[in-house]
Amino acid sequence: MVHALFLNCTLKYDDTESNTKALIEKAQGLMEDRGASTAYEHVLSYDIGFGVTSEQVHDGDEWPELLEQITAADILVIGSPIWFGVRSSVAQLVIERLDGTYEDGDPETGQYPLYNTVGACIVTGNEDGAHDVAANTLFNLSHLGCTIPPNADCYWVGDAGPGASYIEADGDKHLYTNRTARLLAENTIAMAEQLRENPLKTNLNEIEEEARQVSE
Amino acid sequence: MVHALFLNCTLKYDDTESNTKALIEKAQGLMEDRGASTAYEHVLSYDIGFGVTSEQVHDGDEWPELLEQITAADILVIGSPIWFGVRSSVAQLVIERLDGTYEDGDPETGQYPLYNTVGACIVTGNEDGAHDVAANTLFNLSHLGCTIPPNADCYWVGDAGPGASYIEADGDKHLYTNRTARLLAENTIAMAEQLRENPLKTNLNEIEEEARQVSE
Amino acid sequence: MVHALFLNCTLKYDDTESNTKALIEKAQGLMEDRGASTAYEHVLSYDIGFGVTSEQVHDGDEWPELLEQITAADILVIGSPIWFGVRSSVAQLVIERLDGTYEDGDPETGQYPLYNTVGACIVTGNEDGAHDVAANTLFNLSHLGCTIPPNADCYWVGDAGPGASYIEADGDKHLYTNRTARLLAENTIAMAEQLRENPLKTNLNEIEEEARQVSE
Amino acid sequence: MVHALFLNCTLKYDDTESNTKALIEKAQGLMEDRGASTAYEHVLSYDIGFGVTSEQVHDGDEWPELLEQITAADILVIGSPIWFGVRSSVAQLVIERLDGTYEDGDPETGQYPLYNTVGACIVTGNEDGAHDVAANTLFNLSHLGCTIPPNADCYWVGDAGPGASYIEADGDKHLYTNRTARLLAENTIAMAEQLRENPLKTNLNEIEEEARQVSE
Numbered sequence: 001m002v003h004a005l006f007l008n009c010t011l012k013y014d015d016t017e018s019n020t021k022a023l024i025e026k027a028q029g030l031m032e033d034r035g036a037s038t039a040y041e042h043v044l045s046y047d048i049g050f051g052v053t054s055e056q057v058h059d060g061d062e063w064p065e066l067l068e069q070i071t072a073a074d075i076l077v078i079g080s081p082i083w084f085g086v087r088s089s090v091a092q093l094v095i096e097r098l099d100g101t102y103e104d105g106d107p108e109t110g111q112y113p114l115y116n117t118v119g120a121c122i123v124t125g126n127e128d129g130a131h132d133v134a135a136n137t138l139f140n141l142s143h144l145g146c147t148i149p150p151n152a153d154c155y156w157v158g159d160a161g162p163g164a165s166y167i168e169a170d171g172d173k174h175l176y177t178n179r180t181a182r183l184l185a186e187n188t189i190a191m192a193e194q195l196r197e198n199p200l201k202t203n204l205n206e207i208e209e210e211a212r213q214v215s216e
Numbered sequence: 217m218v219h220a221l222f223l224n225c226t227l228k229y230d231d232t233e234s235n236t237k238a239l240i241e242k243a244q245g246l247m248e249d250r251g252a253s254t255a256y257e258h259v260l261s262y263d264i265g266f267g268v269t270s271e272q273v274h275d276g277d278e279w280p281e282l283l284e285q286i287t288a289a290d291i292l293v294i295g296s297p298i299w300f301g302v303r304s305s306v307a308q309l310v311i312e313r314l315d316g317t318y319e320d321g322d323p324e325t326g327q328y329p330l331y332n333t334v335g336a337c338i339v340t341g342n343e344d345g346a347h348d349v350a351a352n353t354l355f356n357l358s359h360l361g362c363t364i365p366p367n368a369d370c371y372w373v374g375d376a377g378p379g380a381s382y383i384e385a386d387g388d389k390h391l392y393t394n395r396t397a398r399l400l401a402e403n404t405i406a407m408a409e410q411l412r413e414n415p416l417k418t419n420l421n422e423i424e425e426e427a428r429q430v431s432e
Numbered sequence: 433m434v435h436a437l438f439l440n441c442t443l444k445y446d447d448t449e450s451n452t453k454a455l456i457e458k459a460q461g462l463m464e465d466r467g468a469s470t471a472y473e474h475v476l477s478y479d480i481g482f483g484v485t486s487e488q489v490h491d492g493d494e495w496p497e498l499l500e501q502i503t504a505a506d507i508l509v510i511g512s513p514i515w516f517g518v519r520s521s522v523a524q525l526v527i528e529r530l531d532g533t534y535e536d537g538d539p540e541t542g543q544y545p546l547y548n549t550v551g552a553c554i555v556t557g558n559e560d561g562a563h564d565v566a567a568n569t570l571f572n573l574s575h576l577g578c579t580i581p582p583n584a585d586c587y588w589v590g591d592a593g594p595g596a597s598y599i600e601a602d603g604d605k606h607l608y609t610n611r612t613a614r615l616l617a618e619n620t621i622a623m624a625e626q627l628r629e630n631p632l633k634t635n636l637n638e639i640e641e642e643a644r645q646v647s648e
Numbered sequence: 649m650v651h652a653l654f655l656n657c658t659l660k661y662d663d664t665e666s667n668t669k670a671l672i673e674k675a676q677g678l679m680e681d682r683g684a685s686t687a688y689e690h691v692l693s694y695d696i697g698f699g700v701t702s703e704q705v706h707d708g709d710e711w712p713e714l715l716e717q718i719t720a721a722d723i724l725v726i727g728s729p730i731w732f733g734v735r736s737s738v739a740q741l742v743i744e745r746l747d748g749t750y751e752d753g754d755p756e757t758g759q760y761p762l763y764n765t766v767g768a769c770i771v772t773g774n775e776d777g778a779h780d781v782a783a784n785t786l787f788n789l790s791h792l793g794c795t796i797p798p799n800a801d802c803y804w805v806g807d808a809g810p811g812a813s814y815i816e817a818d819g820d821k822h823l824y825t826n827r828t829a830r831l832l833a834e835n836t837i838a839m840a841e842q843l844r845e846n847p848l849k850t851n852l853n854e855i856e857e858e859a860r861q862v863s864e
Contacts, residue, residue: 085563131517161608176593301779377824392809
């Protein structure tokens with residue numbers, strides 16, 4: 001059974017109601033229906049400092065605790081609202097902290113902790129920006145070692161300008177969004193199962209050594 | 217043996233010298249060393265019209281010919297220069313024409329022609345913009361059905377402002393770029409071999425039907 | 433009386449019906465109501481080659497003709513559809529060709545032909561991507577010498593996924609889009625009048641010379 | 649005398665050494681040479697909560713204090729490092745909090761507090777991403793009411809991959825960056841002086857009312 005972790009990067013400190021949470025829950029349910037185990041974390045329920053390391057940046061920094069869950073997952077799903085056309089500062093903060101994992105590679109293979117993890121992205125906004133959020137987030141995850149299966153993004157946005165968000169707009173009845181949620185669930189699970197059975201095996205240390213010889 | 221197709225989306229009509237071609241050739245060589253067969257196409261050597269369909273948009277439109285090669289490949293690598301911080305108009309034209317493949321799905325499964333293809337990206341510029349080119353291009357490919365393995369982008373850029381490009385700047389001695397070329401080669405081949413043995417099998421028609429029931 | 437040029441960068445070769453044209457016409461009408469003269473050009477009615485120079489890239493290349501109109505305008509409005517989350521290949525082609533204007537500066541001041549021109553952007557898509565199109569396009573125009581007044585973008589997009597575009601969706605009744613069209617019209621005209629009376633006067637040659645002394 | 653505020657959106661809590669600060673100081677000095685008064689704020693020296701309002705989001709939230717300085721400036725310069733190809737989470741947080749100013753408009757004209765402010769952007773990174781940071785940031789500022797003069801961005805980035813940043817790489821000797829710093833200083837001051845003498849006067853309330861009539 002593969003395990004999926006959903007991170008809600010909403011700007012709301014209170015985890016009671018969040019549009020991003022609502023869409024995450026839909027995808028989460030679909031993954032469980034397909035036999036995956038899942039977990040949900042509301043990032044702002046943690047005290048996480050700004051920085052680019054895996055270690056605490058201040059006393060009480062709870063990043064290491066969240067990171068442990070991230071590296072234990074087979075599927076990592078970043079959920080973010082759109083603000084000013086791009087991902088939230090909280091989502092950006094999470095990605096920045098993951099920079100530290102570049103240093104946490106396996107000594108023998110050099111490979112990053114997220115290698116052989118599957119990456120995905122869930123986005124909500126009242127309008128425009130989902131492509132930018134998903135493109136950057138999935139690309140960053142691929143740099144961090146993740147594999148991105150087809151159609152690994154699920155989003156809802158309304159039409160141009162201010163307006164109702166996912167919950168208020170009955171986004172859970174939106175055909176396209178429901179279709180993307182199903183695609184995300186199926187493709188991430190299929191890929192995670194495949195990577196569990198046949199993990200990718202590139203040795204970063206050897207690559208580095210070979211590249212060095214050519215470059216000199 | 218898996219097969220990789222490299223598309224050079226340079227703005228130069230003449231295929232003699234192109235920085236993007238030079239970096240493509242490096243990656244191409246590394247793939248052949250690892251046992252893949254490869255092909256290279258210079259997009260502007262074809263007469264390709266603007267549009268969003270797989271059919272000819274005018275008499276003599278050679279898109280169908282190029283598309284045949286694209287759908288036959290196990291690994292599709294889009295090579296693009298950076299202009300004004302983003303991918304070239306030629307790269308954008310190629311992506312736009314691929315919109316037509318959404319309509320060319322398998323009748324039974326509904327799946328797109330690029331499903332179970334591996335996507336990758338090669339970028340050169342005299343400065344800044346490689347992340348934007350790669351993020352958007354890989355994301356678009358993932359929407360079109362491709363799987364994006366870890367570190368599927370290889371790029372060279374110089375420091376801020378105008379200046380020498382890849383060839384003139386001896387980019388082939390650049391450690392980081394050489395490292396990313398090796399990573400791209402290894403990860404795309406490993407993923408393509410895996411998808412050949414165990415193709416992903418999501419049925420888009422069933423997904424569509426289920427999503428419709430929830431949405432009504 | 434200030435003069436505004438609207439470029440329609442649709443992928444349609446035929447200028448009869450285009451969503452981007454429809455929204456352009458609305459903004460164009462609002463500008464004329466406010467006393468500006470306007471012109472409209474459908475880029476694909478011209479034969480424009482790929483490249484980055486102001487000179488013809490092949491016999492019959494009509495870029496110089498279009499460029500003449502661009503440099504004569506007080507307000508330059510790029511109209512683009514969204515394809516795959518970003519601006520059209522035709523819009524990108526226009527921006528790439530404007531790269532040539534960096535070389536066409538006034539010998540004494542070094543300033544680019546678009547200095548003291550006002551830049552603006554109009555975007556239509558059936559969903560998502562307007563912020564990316566406008567942000568990149570306005571930024572590129574600012575590099576080319578344009579001034580970007582407040583709220584210089586006007587767009588219409590529908591909700592997530594495929595669906596009706598501007599015309600079919602009665603976008604001309606969309607409050608937010610109408611508001612942005614009015615803002616674009618007012619702010620671009622006010623800024624153009626201001627720059628006509630008090631042009632910005634930075635001397636690029638002097639800047640270059642001073643910067644060189646510091647850099648050595 | 650016009651007044652420029654520089655915000656350093658580095659991820660470093662300690663304001664002692666920061667590449668972004670170093671480049672800000674260069675631009676700041678050039679502005680003072682040209683007769684502007686300037687101020688510098690290190691955002692993480694403030695306790696600023698996540699959110700989208702001008703009011704405190706928790707006890708001790710110091711956003712209102714920073715906002716007062718922002719709205720008092722004639723020129724607002726956002727300084728940001730690049731992380732994962734985009735602006736820092738701290739820069740994004742600042743932009744998100746500015747969302748609150750949409751509600752703080754002048755009752756009579758409806759205009760936002762940043763109307764007639766000049767926007768600019770300073771970016772440093774060890775590689776790639778400056779265009780994305782500047783394009784999004786300047787675009788967001790233009791939505792918030794700012795005018796963006798020509799060449800309002802100044803940046804330094806090194807070549808592809810990890811490596812030395814601005815200070816270590818002697819970025820202060822980099823010709824292109826020095827040129828952009830001068831352009832930013834001259835153009836922002838010239839535009840700010842112009843907007844002080846002849847402020848733009850669009851009445852948002854009237855625009856809203858007119859747009860409503862058309863939309864109904």
